[in-house]
Amino acid sequence: MRTRIPTMLILCLGLICWIEPLSAQTPLPKPDHIVIVIEENHSFSQIIDSPAAPYLNALAKKGALLTNSHGITHPSQPNYIALFAGFIEGINGNTCPLALTTPNLHSTLAQAGQTFAGYAEDLPAVGATDCVASAYARKHSPWVNWQSSPINTVPPGDNHPFSEFPTDFSTLPTVSMVIPNQQNDMHNGTDPERIEVGDQWLRTHLDSYVQWADTHNSLLIVTWDEDNGKSDNHIPTILVGPMVRQGRFGEQVDHYGLLRTLEEMYGAQPVGLSRQAAPLTTIWTAPSSTR
Secondary structure (H helix, E strand, O other), X not given: OOOOOOOEEEEEEOOEEEEEEOOOOOOXXXXXXXXXEEEOOOOHHHHOOXXXXXXXHHHHHHOEEEEEEEOOOOOHHHHHHHHHHOOOOOOOOOOOOOOOOOOOHHHHHHHOOOOEEEEEOOOOOOOOOOOXXXXXXXXXXXXXXXXXXXXXXXXXXXXXXHHHOXXXXXXXXXXXXXXXXXXXXXXXOOOOHHHHHHHHHHHHHHHHHHHHHOOOOEEEEEEEOOOOOOOOOEEEEEEEOXXXXXXXXXXXXXXXXXXXXXXXXXXXXXXXXXXXXXXXXXOXXXXXXXX
C-alpha cells in the first residue's frame, strides 16, 4: 500500500490550535538502486496515451509521469552527454570517437561512495569502444567517452553489454543506465511499429525488475534523449518505484534537472550545468518508518 501524503498539519500553542497546509515537497529518497532506460526520438504526444505503447502507459499509470520534461538539444549524442555529465559545450553532433575529461555521474557517485555501470545492448564485449557494432551505437552510451580519460575515468569494467544486466537485482550498482540497441530503442523503422517494438522490449527485459523494485526500495526511470523535432523537445519521462507518487506532475525538468536529482539523492557533488538545475521535489512519497 502506498503512503497517503497529508495535506494539512494541526499546530497547537496552549489551548489555541490552527491548521497549516503542508508543502507538496518531501525529502528526496535514497533508492538502493536506480535503473535509467533511455529511448530515442519521440515526443510526449507520440508515446503517452498511444495504443502502440501499452506497457509504457501502464508504467505511467503505476508511477509518476512528468508532463513538462524536455530534452536539451538535437541530435542524440549531446542529450546523452548532458544527462551523464551536465554539459554539451562543443558537442553538437554524433561524432565518434570522443575523448572527454570532465566530472560526470560515474566520478561524482564514486566520490560519494556509490557506484555506476552502463549496460548497452549489442556492445561487443566489456569495455568495448567501437563506434558501431551490429545495432549498437556508441553515441548512445555516453560513459564510453571517459574510458581513456586520465581524470574522471570510467573504468572499462563498468561498460557492459546488456546481456550482463544482473538477474539478481540486489547486485545492481547504485545507478545503471540501460541502452537498448537501435532496433529496440525506437530509433530505427517507422511508427507505430518501432514504438511497439520498443514498448515490448521494455516489458520483456525490464518488467521483472519493476516488480522486484516495488518491494526493494528501487527505482526505474524511462526517458527519451529528444523528441521528433516537432514539439519543442517535449519528451516523456516516467518514474516507477515505491518512493514515487502516482499521477501526472507538471514539475519542469530537463536532462540537467534529472541528473541533479540523482546527485542530490546520494549527496554527490553536482557536475556541469546540473549545478544550476533544480532536482525533482514534488513526486516523492513521504518516507516510510518501516523501510
